[in-house]
């Protein structure tokens with residue numbers, strides 16, 4: 001790879017913006033493919049940026065021709081084009097040989113993860129614990145087909161879009177036969193699968209850094225500590241480090257499972273492994289995101305020497321310190337998502353309070369993404385940390401801020 005490699009990034013949202021924030025001190029150049037004025041482009045000028053969609057084959061090729069390696073901030077990208085560029089190459093001018101540009105994570109991983117059903121079939125084959133699932137025909141989704149799922153898995157069960165879902169959009173909880181009509185109406189046109197409902201007591205997430213040599217052989221996997229994620233209406237709203245009321249052994253186990261999951265995938269970078277913890281302490285893997293993730297935001301402050309974004313860059317460039325332990329430098333941390341409210345300015349008061357917040361027992365960090373506010377849209381987040389308070393005490397200290405977040 002070139003001495004000062006240029007990383008091409010598909011997607012310029014908030015994850016790209018925070019990747020850019022980590023890239024600057026390393027003097028790593030990012031060329032971004034997304035619309036002009038996207039959150040990541042707002043904070044870095046670069047003649048190598050490409051304006052357009054991260055799903056447009058021609059635009060992806062244009063970006064690839066300008067960079068040394070490709071990465072993504074979103075998994076819903078065109079994996080076929082990434083495969084073509086990595087294996088056959090991309091044109092860099094008439095009469096010149098095609099240039100092969102690798103993608104991290106691998107296009108194979110991106111393709112696998114895009115289809116949540118195939119993703120979990122893969123984990124099942126690899127001996128990773130996942131919820132029972134079955135494919136159902138979206139085009140011919142019938143009451144009989146839904147009843148058959150109910151007979152097998154009981155109610156409620158989850159009906160999920162195989163592709164394209166995020167923040168729970170693409171998920172439908174079928175509580176009983178009364179929901180069948182609505183399920184068919186809202187989901188019937190999608191490619192679907194059904195999943196057994198998991199009566200979890202906690203949701204955990206573990207970010208894992210995967211390093212590889214130039215031949216794609218696994219060097220190592222490095223898990224961050226497990227965090228607790230809280231979802232409201234299927235969207236992540238809060239993250240707690242360490243998880244509240246979860247034994248240290250269960251957290252260790254979650255890190256082990258997550259590391260095993262990432263050993264089965266291909267490509268350098270950070271990955272998020274979302275998991276359910278059941279009443280008996282059992283762990284079930286929900287899904288993987290092959291990129292920096294909302295649940296890893298608090299490591300920017302909690303593990304200040306290695307944010308998930310720096311980890312992504314270091315892994316891709318193969319300069320990740322192999323001995324790093326990823327141990328937090330704080331006792332506890334909480335991440336609160338700022339979601340757009342009913343009005344454009346619904347979150348203004350919260351931002352004002354969080355920006356002015358000062359407390360000797362708690363550090364408050366605000367991150368705004370430069371996005372227009374829409375109801376339920378992730379437009380920023382707040383991280384609070386404490387070097388002395390445990391997670392229960394920090395939750396109390398952050399109580400009034402949390403109340404403001406909830407009221408947006």
Ligand code: ATP
Nearest residue numbers: 131158165166167168169195196197198231234287
């Ligand atoms: P993301 O934004 O994380 O990509 P997504 O749209 O892919 O979300 P999932 O992760 O499948 O959606 O589900 C969102 C949330 O819905 C989960 O975090 C969990 O709270 C709940 N959920 C999903 N599947 C199940 C299940 N089988 N049993 C119980 N709850 C579930």
Ligand code: MG
Nearest residue numbers: 165166167287
């Ligand atoms: Mg998902």
Ligand code: MG
Nearest residue numbers: 167274286287
């Ligand atoms: Mg999820």
